Amino acid sequence: MKSKTKFSNNVPSQWCPGCPNHLILKALQNGLEELELTPQEVCLVSGIGQAAKLPHYLKGNFFNGLHGRALPVATGIKLANPKLKVIVTTGDGDCYGEGGNHFLHTLRRNPDITLLVHNNSIYALTKGQASPTTPKGEKRALNPRGVEDEPLNPLALALIQGTGFVARCSALEIEHLKEVIKEAINYPGLAYVDILQPCISWLKPSLETLKKETFFLSHDPQDFEQALKIALDPAQKWGLGIIYKNPWPKPVLGEGFYQHFSLEQLTHLPPLDLTIAQNLLKAH
């Protein structure tokens, strides 16, 4: 794994030394380089949180917006310029909590973007409060008697919403992570990767737990029923790999628009919409 790529920049990192977010960044930079992409062809989109800082440290286009709002922005960017590789980097709080509504609707809309969730099961930036993926019973400063809610199962949710590419990776398995990221970027449609990312300051889960418990899955990722079983089975919660990859990708958001309308047909639209439509057709 190269430490310097054409996606490296010199922005000083605000992450704790030793945070596995550094490994996710490295896997992404190397993956993009191996795909022979240029910084001009990539657009990173994020909200707020430690995970959401990743676009600051990668050379390329980026949009750093409001907490939880990365997915609708990324969808808009992809529709406006379908040639860009659009990648969202977000945390479990940002994506499943504050942005839960956007997560749900992006899953069913199927824009052709890549979604990387740094899942440390806490709100790390704001000092370790419980997030939607914090295990039940876990004691936190604001939950001194333990979290009462059942954790969200975002992988199962993504599967039942018809997401074509669903994977679980570990930030500590950096080569594997890089390969899955490359496959996700090349997948036509929403490709979603939940990345187990221990936070070494607030310790969820510990590095040792992650190293000890994770294993590589060996099922057929084209088998939807098997994929759903894995996502629902607590005994498989440390299983890493592509859980599901639909070999018959669904149409992506916007595809119908580009395929079924000509510029002539669009001349009946009101002036503002016509300008947007012309730009879209030119970009495609």
Ligand SMILES: Cc1ncc(C[n+]2csc(CCOP(=O)(O)OP(=O)(O)O)c2C)c(N)n1
């Ligand atoms: C609307 C809004 N609510 C709350 C916050 C405070 N806030 C900033 S980051 C964050 C949690 C981020 O958690 P996560 O997405 O899991 O990222 P991590 O820091 O764990 O990588 C919160 C609650 C905010 N900035 N904006």
Ligand code: SF4
């Ligand atoms: S607080 Fe946790 S997630 Fe944030 S940079 Fe430090 S180790 Fe990483």
Ligand SMILES: [Mg+2]
């Ligand atoms: Mg988090």
